[in-house]
Structures are given as C-alpha cells and as structure tokens.
Amino acid sequence: MGHLDRCRRPGFGARPPLAGPNAKEWHHIVVHTDELHLLINLSESETPHGSVARTIVMAHTDRWHNSVITADHHDVAISTSRLDARYGSSTHFWFDGDRYHVRVHDPRSHDSIEIELTPVTSASMLTGVTLSPTEKLSWFFAPRLLATGTAFVGGKRFELRQAVAYHDHNWGRFDWGGDYAWEWISVVHAEWSVTASRLLNLARTRVTSQFLQLENGTDRITFRDAEIQVVSHGRKRRADVPVVPGALRLITPSLLEDIPERMHWQARRGANQLDLELTPESIVRLVIPSERAVDDVVVLAEAVGAGTLDATLNGVPVQGRGHTIVELLR
Amino acid sequence: MTAQMVRADDFARVFHDTIAVVRHEVPEAFDRFVAALGDITVDMQVGGDRFGLHRAQVIAHRRGPGSPSPRDDVTLQIESHALIALVEGTITLTEALAARSLNLIGTTSDLGAVEHAFLLLVHGAVRSRSPQALLDRLTLAASRSPANDTTSSPLPTDQQPPEPASSPMEDSP
Secondary structure, three states, rough: OOOOOOOOOOOOOOOOOOOOOOOEEEEEEEEOOOOOEEEEEEEEEOOOOEEEEEEEEEEEEOEEEEEEEEHHHHEEOOHHHHOEEEEEOOEEEEEOOOOOEEEEEEOOOOEEEEEEEEOOOOOOEEEEEEEEEOEEEEEEEEEEEEEEEEEOOEEEEEEEEEEEEEHHHEEEEEOOOOOOEEEEEEOOOOOOEEEEEEEEEEOOOOOEEEEEEEEEOOOEEEEEEHHHHHHHOOOOOOOOOOOEEEHHHHHOOOOOOOOEEEEEEEEOOEEEEEEEEEEEEEEEEEEEEOOOOOOOEEEEEEEEEEEEEEEOOOOOOEEEEEEEEEEEOO | OOOHOOOOOHHHHHHHHHHHHHHHHHHHHHHHHHHHHOOOOEEEEEEEEEEEOOOOOOOOOOOOOOOOOOOOEEEEEEOOHHHHHOOOOOOOOHHHHHOOOOEEEOOHHHHHHHHHHHHHHHHHHHHEEEEEEHHHHHHHHHHHHHOOOOOOOOOOOOOOOOOOOOEEOOOOO
C-alpha cells in the first residue's frame, strides 16, 4: 500500500502507511464549469488478489463519459516522501508544494485530462471518523481550489481556466458493504465553500455523525451533529442512470440510485444559521462489489446539480447558488 | 473431449474459462453458481457459436444454430453484439428481450434459476483478479463471431438431428 497523502501541507504531516486486509485509500477531485463537471478518483485498495490501483473518471457534458483504468501493481510507483503517484502510463498525480497536478489518459477511449489545481482555502482533516463500530475512515479535504488545464472528453476539448474545484483524500480500513452509509456534499458558492457529510447505518435508520463546514478563505464555520438537520424530498427513479464500470450494471439493482429530488440541509448554532437546498440533476452510479456478500454491490451515486445557499454567517447575510455535487453511498 | 472443436477465442472457450477463473479465484461465487444451476441443462447459442452448459461444465460438441434439444431445460439465444452491450451495461436484459436480440425458452422456474446462476457468475467474474481481461476476450470473441447472427429472427421451427453424446470441455490449466 502506498502513501498517497505525503503532501506535507502545513499542519498536516504524513500518516503511517496503510497495509493489510481491507485497507483503502483514495483521492477524489471534482472540477466544475458550466459545460463540464469532472470527477476524478484515484484509489488504492487491498483485495484478496493483492493491491489494486485504479483511476476512475466520470465526466459530465451533455451526458456522462466514464473511464475506469486499472493498473497492475507492478506498474504503480508512489513516492514515500511526497505526494507523487504514477499508475502505469495512464495516471500521474503529484503535489509540487503549491499546486496539485493531475494527468490521466484512458488508452481505450483516448479521453485525457491534464490540469493543475491551486488551493485557495485552507484544508481540514477529520481522523478516525466512525463508519461502524469496527471501521473508521480519515478524511482530508480542500474545499476550494482553482483548476487550470485541458480535458479531452467524448471527442471534445475543454479549456479550464480557474475553474472551481474540490479535493479530498480518504483512507481507512473497512469493508465495502459494511454496516454504514454516507451522504456527502460539496457546494462551491461565489464566496463560501460548503462541505458536509452525514454517516448512517446501512439501513439508514440511525445517524452516526453529521458535519458541515463553511470556508471563505478567511473564516471557517463548523456545525456538527445535533446542530444539523437534513430532510430529503421525493425520489428520482430513473432507469437510465449510467453505471461505472458498465459491466456491473447487470448486477446493480435498478432502484439503488435512490436519489432524492431535493435535499434540504439546515444548520443552526447561535447567530450562525444556514439553509441549503440541493437539487441533484445528472447522476452516475459508481458500483463496487460488496466485500461482505458475494452477491451484493455497494453503490456510490454521484449527482451534479445546483445548491442554493441562504445563510447568516458571522452576522452577515449570504445568499446565492453554486455548483454542487452530492454523493450518496448505499 | 476434443479441444480442436473449439476455436481459441470463441464464446464457448471464453465462457468455460470464465467459469474456471471464478472457481479458482472466487470459490464462494462458484459454489453458489453451481448450486443455483442445479441439474438444469442450458443450450447456449451465442452469435454463431453453440454450446451446452450443465453442472458448470461447458459442453462443446454442439454446432450452429438450431432448435432446442429435448434434453435441454433452457435455451438461450443471444446476438453477439447484444451480449457485449449487456456486459458493458449499455442495454438492459429487458431491452435485449424486447429487441429480440435475446431469446429465452424454458419454464419460469428454470429461467429464474439460470438468471440467478449467471448473475452469480458475473458477481464472481467482477471479483476476480482481472475482470477486464475476461471482458476483452469476450469482446474479441464477438468481433470474430459471424456477422450473420442467428437470433435476430425467432427460433427456427424445423427440428435438428439429435445431438451426439456430449462431453465437457477440458478445464483450462
């Protein structure tokens, strides 16, 4: 297992390397423009057959264009002293001290991405987040970056100039298919970036923890647990939601997308209050074989859309809309 | 077993090797696949290939399209392009059936059991060491399959001569 988080950003030292059964680690990068939403996931995980490194790109233009690139572990090179990971010739991801760089080329579709991402807010880290009584996840995230570069997707070239972006890095030891579910959101408003997560048991009858943080480059406001209320309205039940990898569609239950038409996140603490209305629009399902049951899968529904923020933060009213991504693990 | 009766990359060989991979690498899925299939015999007509399946053994003796044998509990006919579209997730089973690029014959009970068994095989394959390699071989088999797929029209009604005694394909090394 590698050490993908050796970025040594100020205040965030390296962590011990992950190893052993059910170790998992991934970087998740989201870039928004009006024409293109890019989701890039770089992961390493331990399987019964050894470690697997995988690059997944889900790009939404007028439709989804998806790539899954799996690298043989012999072709994976990850620095132990800094954030620098190569997955064969298809993927290179590194941090130069100021910016992240991502290069991905899918040899099958010939889609390619070459971007650099500059953080414009400070990062946060949550360690030892409880998924289930025996499983924990750690989470480092930069809520707002600016992405510049090019993306060649579905036969079309997109130039990115200071596009708003999000990055997180996750690691832990847990099974896909364990007794947990999560809901994660990122909203990039003109001034504020909102990042939130909600952990539940698999049946979604009990909330384990809630977290919502706003960051504007100067101030950071955090809400937790009972300060947050989440209400979902309606259900999207679209049969044409793509599955990634496509080969898992045959074994993916048709209604598992289970995406609400709208989500309303409300947070209150003292004079700070927030109402966030999310409308997931375009959805893709990332499907992972369950590690608990040989005939089951885990679905990560990723939905891009709009988020409307109505808040009073540090005594100042804040309103507006921003690009949004919602991720629901079912 | 007469291995020379099976082309290197025909569907029968890919199917046989997929079962072998799942048996070795994901034994729980294999055991459940075998249990779900039970004693059912399946006549598989995939693109221009025809083979049988019984107790997780691919029976390679069958040739060309034809009517179901009396010994077959289930007949599955699928065009090669439809099989690829199914495993790549670009069409659903329902769409393949509606387009008649997939035809199924059998009792409801047997068809349900075969569907369950095949999904367990897919669960096993996607948990194997190299699912992409299996998918690549399947795609290659489709590219080499005769263009005149046989399942675009309903099952022929004329009876074929009785099949010779079947023999399972040899296991892959």
